[in-house]
Amino acid sequence: MIAVLPLAYLAVRTGEAGWTRVAAEVLSRRTGVLAARSLALAGVVTACCVTLGVAGAFLVTRTDLPARRLFGVLAALPLAIPTYVAGFAWVSTVDTFEGFWAAALVLTLCSYPYVFLPVAAALTGADPAQEEVSRSLGRGAWQTFTGVTLRQVRPAVAAGALLVALYVLSDFGAVSIVRVDTFTRAIFTAFNLGFDRTGALVLSTVLVVLTVLLLTGETLTRRRGARHARTGGAGRPPVRLRLHVLRWPAAGLCGVLAALALGVPAVSLVRWLAAGVSRPGSLDEVAAAAGNSLWVCLVGTGLTVGLALPIGLLAARAPGPLAVGLDRVTYLAHALPGLVIGLSLVYFGINVAYPLYQSVWLLALAYAVLFLPLAVAAVAAAAAQCPPVLEDVARTLGRRPPTVFATITLPLTLPGIGAGAALVFLACMKELPATLLLRPTGMDTLATKLWSHTAVAEYAAAAPYAALLVGLAAVPTSMLAVRTGVLNSGRLT
Amino acid sequence: MSELDVRNVSKAYGPVLAVDGVDLTVATGTLAAVLGPSGCGKTTLLRCIAGFEHVGAGEVRVGGRLVAGGGTHLAPHRRRVAIVPQEGALFPHLSVAGNVAYGLDRAGRRSERVAQVLSLVDLAGFEDRMPHQLSGGQQQRVALARALAPRPPLVLLDEPFSALDAGLRAELRRVVRAALRADGATAVLVTHDQGEALSMADQVAVMRAGRIVQCGPPADVYREPADAWVASFVGEAVLLPGLVASARAHTPLGELPVAGTSAGAATVFLRPEQLQVLPVNTACGVAATVLRHDFHGHDALLLVRLDDGHEVPARIFDPTMAAPEVGDRIAVRVRGTARAYPDPTNGAVDQ
Numbered sequence: 001m002i003a004v005l006p007l008a009y010l011a012v013r014t015g016e017a018g019w020t021r022v023a024a025e026v027l028s029r030r031t032g033v034l035a036a037r038s039l040a041l042a043g044v045v046t047a048c049c050v051t052l053g054v055a056g057a058f059l060v061t062r063t064d065l066p067a068r069r070l071f072g073v074l075a076a077l078p079l080a081i082p083t084y085v086a087g088f089a090w091v092s093t094v095d096t097f098e099g100f101w102a103a104a105l106v107l108t109l110c111s112y113p114y115v116f117l118p119v120a121a122a123l124t125g126a127d128p129a130q131e132e133v134s135r136s137l138g139r140g141a142w143q144t145f146t147g148v149t150l151r152q153v154r155p156a157v158a159a160g161a162l163l164v165a166l167y168v169l170s171d172f173g174a175v176s177i178v179r180v181d182t183f184t185r186a187i188f189t190a191f192n193l194g195f196d197r198t199g200a201l202v203l204s205t206v207l208v209v210l211t212v213l214l215l216t217g218e219t220l221t222r223r224r225g226a227r228h229a230r231t232g233g234a235g236r237p238p239v240r241l242r243l244h245v246l247r248w249p250a251a252g253l254c255g256v257l258a259a260l261a262l263g264v265p266a267v268s269l270v271r272w273l274a275a276g277v278s279r280p281g282s283l284d285e286v287a288a289a290a291g292n293s294l295w296v297c298l299v300g301t302g303l304t305v306g307l308a309l310p311i312g313l314l315a316a317r318a319p320g321p322l323a324v325g326l327d328r329v330t331y332l333a334h335a336l337p338g339l340v341i342g343l344s345l346v347y348f349g350i351n352v353a354y355p356l357y358q359s360v361w362l363l364a365l366a367y368a369v370l371f372l373p374l375a376v377a378a379v380a381a382a383a384a385q386c387p388p389v390l391e392d393v394a395r396t397l398g399r400r401p402p403t404v405f406a407t408i409t410l411p412l413t414l415p416g417i418g419a420g421a422a423l424v425f426l427a428c429m430k431e432l433p434a435t436l437l438l439r440p441t442g443m444d445t446l447a448t449k450l451w452s453h454t455a456v457a458e459y460a461a462a463a464p465y466a467a468l469l470v471g472l473a474a475v476p477t478s479m480l481a482v483r484t485g486v487l488n489s490g491r492l493t
Numbered sequence: 494m495s496e497l498d499v500r501n502v503s504k505a506y507g508p509v510l511a512v513d514g515v516d517l518t519v520a521t522g523t524l525a526a527v528l529g530p531s532g533c534g535k536t537t538l539l540r541c542i543a544g545f546e547h548v549g550a551g552e553v554r555v556g557g558r559l560v561a562g563g564g565t566h567l568a569p570h571r572r573r574v575a576i577v578p579q580e581g582a583l584f585p586h587l588s589v590a591g592n593v594a595y596g597l598d599r600a601g602r603r604s605e606r607v608a609q610v611l612s613l614v615d616l617a618g619f620e621d622r623m624p625h626q627l628s629g630g631q632q633q634r635v636a637l638a639r640a641l642a643p644r645p646p647l648v649l650l651d652e653p654f655s656a657l658d659a660g661l662r663a664e665l666r667r668v669v670r671a672a673l674r675a676d677g678a679t680a681v682l683v684t685h686d687q688g689e690a691l692s693m694a695d696q697v698a699v700m701r702a703g704r705i706v707q708c709g710p711p712a713d714v715y716r717e718p719a720d721a722w723v724a725s726f727v728g729e730a731v732l733l734p735g736l737v738a739s740a741r742a743h744t745p746l747g748e749l750p751v752a753g754t755s756a757g758a759a760t761v762f763l764r765p766e767q768l769q770v771l772p773v774n775t776a777c778g779v780a781a782t783v784l785r786h787d788f789h790g791h792d793a794l795l796l797v798r799l800d801d802g803h804e805v806p807a808r809i810f811d812p813t814m815a816a817p818e819v820g821d822r823i824a825v826r827v828r829g830t831a832r833a834y835p836d837p838t839n840g841a842v843d844q
C-alpha cells in the first residue's frame with residue numbers, strides 16, 4: 001500500500017495535466033535526448049561494472065591473489081561512498097572533470113560492488129562437486145570455468161547488473177555534480193528552478209516507465225531453472241587456482257582499481273578536510289548535521305524494518321504469489337528513483353497529509369517507500385533460518401505462540417534482520433534527492449550540506465561532511481561485506 | 494485404557510481427501526506404527542493429532558480428553574502431544590540441555606529430569622554440546638529426549654530415522670524403543686519402512702490412500718495380511734492365481750491348504766520363506782529355473798520361474814551352502830498354509 005500510494009498519486013497528477021500537455025512534453029526532442037543519454041549511461045556503466053565485478057570476484061574468491069582478503073574488503077567498500085561524494089572528490093581533484101564519460105567513470109567506480117558482492121558470494125557458495133565432475137569428464141580448468149562456474153553464477157551476475165542499471169537510471173548526485181543532463185537532473189531542475197510541476201511530473205513518469213521496461217526485459221530474458229542450488233552434500237570450500245606469473249600483475253590491477261575507487265576520494269577528502277576544519281564554527285555545524293543524519297536515518301530505518309517484519313515473515317511462511325513477487329519487488333527499491341518518490345511525496349504531503357508535511361515523519365515515510373523491499377527481502381531471508389517445523393515442535397512442547405516467537409523465532413532471525421536494518425540504514429544515509437525535497441526547512445543532514453556546498457564549489461566546506469558520511473556508512477558496509485563470506489578461506493589446488 | 498483414540502477422522506485439502514475416515518486406538522504405554530507409502534496421508538493424520546491441522550470430520554481424544562472434533566480444536570500447545578520430526582529439528586541456538594529443558598516448567602528445569610531423559614537415550618554428559626556438534630543419530634536422540642522430558646501423554650514420531658544410514662537406524666530403533674518403554678510413554682510412529690514398523694511397534698496400522706486397511710500386531714499383519722496389496726507392501730510376497738475349493742487351492746505350485754476365503758477364483762499368497770528350494774531331481778515339488786540371486790548375507794532371495802511361466806520369489810536361509818546360481822534348474826516345494834483373497838478377474842486364466 002505504502003509503496004503504491006505516491007506512485008498512484010503521480011499517475012493521477014500526470015493525468016490531470018491533460019493529454020496534450022503530456023504528449024507535448026513526452027514527445028519533445030529534449031525528452032528523447034534525455035532518454036537516450038540516460039540509457040546510454042546505464043548501458044556503459046553496467047558493462048564496465050560487470051567486467052570489473054566478475055573479474056574482481058573471481059580473483060578474490062578463486063585464485064591465490066596476494067592479500068586477497070584485503071582486496072575483498074577494498075572491493076566492497078565503494079558501497080559506502082555515495083556517488084555525489086565520489087563526484088565531488090573527482091571534480092575537486094581533476095580540472096574540467098565533467099560530461100558523459102566523467103559520470104560513467106564515477107558511477108562505475110561507485111556501483112561495481114553491486115556486481116562484485118553477489119558474484120563473490122555465489123562463487124564462494126557454488127557447489128565444487130559440479131566443477132569436479134566437469135574436470136573428471138576431461139574438461140580443462142578454463143573450459144570448466146566458462147562452461148560450469150560462470151553458468152552457476154549467471155543469476156548473481158544478472159541480478160547485480162540489473163541493480164547497477166537501475167541505480168544509474170535513478171542516480172541524481174553524481175550526474176548533477178559532473179553536470180550531465182539526465183532524466184533525474186532535468187526533473188530536479190524543472191521542479192526547483194521553474195517550479196514547473198507538470199514538467200517534473202511528466203518526466204518522472206517517463207523515468208518510472210523506463211525502469212519498469214528494464215525490469216520487465218530482465219524478467220523475460222531470465223530462463224526457467226536458472227538458479228543453481230547446491231545439490232546436497234556437505235559444503236566444501238571451492239578450490240582456488242594458482243595464478244603463477246600473473247599473480248603480481250593481477251594484484252596490481254586490483255590495486256589500481258582500489259586506488260581509483262577509494263584512493264581518489266580519500267586523498268581528495270583529506271586534502272580539503274585539512275583546509276576545511278580550520279574554519280571557525282564549522283565543527284558545530286558538522287556535528288549538528290551529523291546528529292540530524294543519524295536521527296532521520298534511525299527514524300527511517302525503524303519505520304522501514306517495523307513495516308517489513310510482518311510482510312517478510314508472511315512472505316517467507318506463505319509460499320505463493322506473494323513470495324514469488326518478492327524477488328521482483330526487491331529491485332523496486334533501486335528502480336524507483338528517490339527523486340520521483342520525493343517529488344510525489346511533496347505533492348502528497350501538501351495536498352493530502354498536510355500535518356506530516358515538513359516533518360521528519362514524511363521523510364521517514366519516503367525512506368520506507370524506497371527501502372521497504374530491501375528490508376522485506378532481508379526479513380524473508382532471515383525467516384528461512386527458522387523453518388516452521390521448529391515452531392511446530394516448540395508448540396507441541398506446551399509453549400504458547402508469543403513465547404515461541406520470543407524464544408525460537410526471534411533469536412534465530414535476529415542476525416538476518418540486523419543485517420537488513422544495516423542495509424536500510426546505509427541506504428538512508430546515502431540518500432540525497434528525497435532528503436533534499438522532503439527535509440523540514442532549516443534541517444540539514446550530512447548529505448544535503450555536502451550537496452549545497454558542492455553546488456557552489458565550496459569544496460573545503462563540503463569536505464568534513466563527505467568524510468563523516470563515508471566514515472559512518474563504512475560501518476554497515478563492512479558488516480555486510482563480512483556476511484557475504486568473501487573472507488572465507490578456501491583450499492589451494 | 495487407551496491414551497489415543499482417533500474416531501472416523503477425515504481431512505480434505507480442496508477436493509483431495511488426504512485422510513478418509515480413520516479409526517485408531519493406542520493403548521497406554523504401547524507404540525503403534527502407522528505404515529504406508531509416501532502420500533498415503535499418514536503425515537496428515539499425525540498433524541491432525543498434534544493439532545497443526547483442523548480435522549474435517551471425526552474426533553481425536555488424548556488421555557480421554559477431546560482435543561479435536563465436534564467444534565473443538567485445542568491449540569497444539571494445549572494438547573500435551575510432543576512430536577519428534579523427521580530431521581530432529583533441534584533449536585540450533587540452544588545447547589542440548591537447553592533443547593531438552595525447553596518444554597519443562599521452572600521446577601522441571603531445576604529437577605533431574607533433563608539428565609534423566611538424556612541418560613534414557615544414552616547421551617548422559619552431552620548437556621553442553623550444541624546441535625551442530627552432534628551426529629545425525631545423536632540429534633535424533635536429543636529430539637526424542639526433548640519430546641519425552643515434559644512427560645507428555647503421547648509422543649508422535651514422524652519418520653524419525655529416515656535420514657539416517659542403515660546401521661545407525663537399527664541401533665537407534667532399539668535405543669528409542671527402550672527409552673519409550675522405560676519412560677512408560679505412549680507413542681505413534683509414522684513410517685514407510687515396513688522393517689521399522691514390524692520391529693518397533695506393538696501394533697501396526699497399514700494405511701493406503703487415506704484409509705487404514707489393516708490394524709493389528711506386527712506378526713498378524715505380516716502373516717495374515719488383509720489383502721494382496723498389504724501382503725506385497727509389508728514384506729516380499731508370492732502372489733499366484735488359484736482356484737479354491739473346500740480349503741484347498743489349485744495353483745501353479747500345486748494343490749495347497751489355504752485359509753481366508755470361500756470357494757472360487759482367488760489370488761493365493763505365500764511368503765518367500767514358505768518356498769523350500771530343493772534339487773531338481775526331487776520327487777516332490779515343482780520344477781523351476783533360477784532367474785536372479787540377491788545375496789543378503791544372512792539369507793538370500795531367489796527369483797525363480799516356474800515351468801508354466803510364473804515368476805515367484807523364494808528365500809533360502811543358508812546361502813553359504815551350495816546355493817543355486819542363475820540359470821540352475823531346481824524344484825520348489827511349499828511349506829505351511831497359504832492365504833487366498835477372492836479375485837474373480839483371474840478366474841479362467843490358468844486353471
